[in-house]
Amino acid sequence: MLPDPAELIACPTCDALYRARQPAAGERAVCERCHTVLIAPRARAGMSIIMLSLATLILVAGAINFPFLRISRAGFGNDASILDTALAFTEGPLQLLSLAVLALIVLIPATRALLTLYVLTPVVMDRSPWRGAAQAFRLSEALRPWSMAEIFSIGCAVALVKVADLANLTFGPAFWMFCVLTVVVVVQDQWMDRWSVWASLDREAAT
Structure with missing residues (x-):
């Protein structure tokens, strides 16, 4: 059989x-x-993941608005945020590249956090899943390979090592927020028991 x-x-x-x-x-x-x-x-994993998702949204908001890096040399300096950098390229292929980078390191992690909140909040509160919860969780899982906050962090580390010899670098609040964001995203993925989430959604769909 x-x-x-x-x-x-x-x-x-x-x-x-x-x-x-x-x-x-x-x-x-x-x-x-x-x-x-x-x-x-894990015991109370759902509530922990919800808290991590909220932390992701807060850190994303701070990371794109606060200064990420300050570069100074010979008395001249300039502050730059992630959003400012992405919007600085307004023409040609660099515009598409900057928007793609912004989506991969900021928009996709934030979208996954919102989808996670949408799926898990009613489950943790012992209520029926909201409409379209299964599709939302499926979309969140489909976006997981494209969430590249940790890749961006590694790239920044390599670039900053090379630039440090040419100018004085000062890390802004957004830099540290982004470092924490990278850790939060990784921990959230490690805590997520996908089989349990699907099992909860299937049980509610069957009732």
Whole structure:
């Protein structure tokens, strides 16, 4: 007898199929082939993820408005924010590049945070999911590979090392906010138990 597809879970790394079962408290389900964590429920994880999503939105708002970096040399200086830098290129292919960078490092993380709040808030409050919650969570997962805040941080670190010999650099509040934002996004993804979220949405859809 073929298993019900709804009972199966596929490893995102090696595509191995398993029958999904809720682990006991303090346990987690791990792929036998590649040891990728498949199911890892945590106590009060939903509320923690909601708090991290709110923190992401606050940090994004600060990171795009406060000065990111100040460059000074020979008595001349200039402050630059992420938003100012993106809007500085208004013509040609650089405009598309700057908008793409802004979307990948700011807009997509903020969008994923909003979608996460939309999906998890009613679940954590033991209420029925809001309309379109499954589609919202699916969109959030589809955007995950395109959220590149940590890639931007690595690129900034490399660029600043090269520029430091040419001018005096002073990190603004947005720089530190963006560093914290990178950590928050990574921690949120680590805490997210996607199987549990889908299971909650499926149970509500079946009732």
